[in-house]
Amino acid sequence: MNVIDAAHRTVHNPKHGGSSAIAARMGMSSNVLNSKVNPQTDTHHLRLDEALTIMEFTGDHSIIQAMAHRLGGVYCEVNSEPSKDDLIMTALSASACQGDVMAEMHKALEDGRISCNELKNLEQKIQTAMSSLQSLSSHAKIKHAKDNPRLQGMS
Numbered sequence: 001m002n003v004i005d006a007a008h009r010t011v012h013n014p015k016h017g018g019s020s021a022i023a024a025r026m027g028m029s030s031n032v033l034n035s036k037v038n039p040q041t042d043t044h045h046l047r048l049d050e051a052l053t054i055m056e057f058t059g060d061h062s063i064i065q066a067m068a069h070r071l072g073g074v075y076c077e078v079n080s081e082p083s084k085d086d087l088i089m090t091a092l093s094a095s096a097c098q099g100d101v102m103a104e105m106h107k108a109l110e111d112g113r114i115s116c117n118e119l120k121n122l123e124q125k126i127q128t129a130m131s132s133l134q135s136l137s138s139h140a141k142i143k144h145a146k147d148n149p150r151l152q153g154m155s
Contacts, residue, residue, distance in 0.1 A: 006066040007037040007046055007054065016058040025057050026050065065127075076130040087136075087143050094136045097129035 001009070011019045011033060023033040035044035046054075051063050061075060068075040104125045108118035145151075 001062065001066050001069075003063060003066045003070065004037065004039050004046070006062040007051060008039060010054055010058055010060045010062055011037045013058070013060065016060065022054060022057055026053055074130065076127070076134050087139055090132075090136050090139045094129070094132040097125070097132040101125045101129050 010016065011022055016022060019034050019037075020030040023030040026033065032044065035041045036046040036050065038044075055061055055063055061077065065075045101122070104118075104122045108114045108122055114122070
């Protein structure tokens with residue numbers, strides 16, 4: 001999905017209240033917001049700060065995911081604080097997420113094809129697994145810093 005399509009889909013998702021609700025929270029008219037996310041309109045453009053505000057209001061990160069995809073990368077949400085106190089539990093959680101990806105892949109390939117819905121489900125599982133692995137990395141770094149206080153500022 002391209003960036004403007006992701007923005008359009010996010011703004012017009014009824015789960016987020018639709019364009020009227022988002023526009024009101026952003027302090028602009030729904031007509032202006034609709035024009036900014038309309039793939040057929042060349043006169044209005046969504047600014048980066050507005051895209052960020054939309055993602056913050058909705059919790060939908062498909063805009064930045066589309067940006068990262070276009071640049072050949074991925075967007076991965078990382079919790080600033082590890083959700084588990086125990087490094088081993090975080091590792092087990094990451095491993096379980098990887099198993100969820102493989103189970104979803106197996107399910108999707110049972111008929112030898114990956115449908116649109118199966119791809120969407122698979123991408124969600126992969127995104128969750130990447131976030132879990134990033135959380136594990138963050139947790140390992142925090143543990144390392146606690147275990148090696150003399151190394152602070154040496155890297």
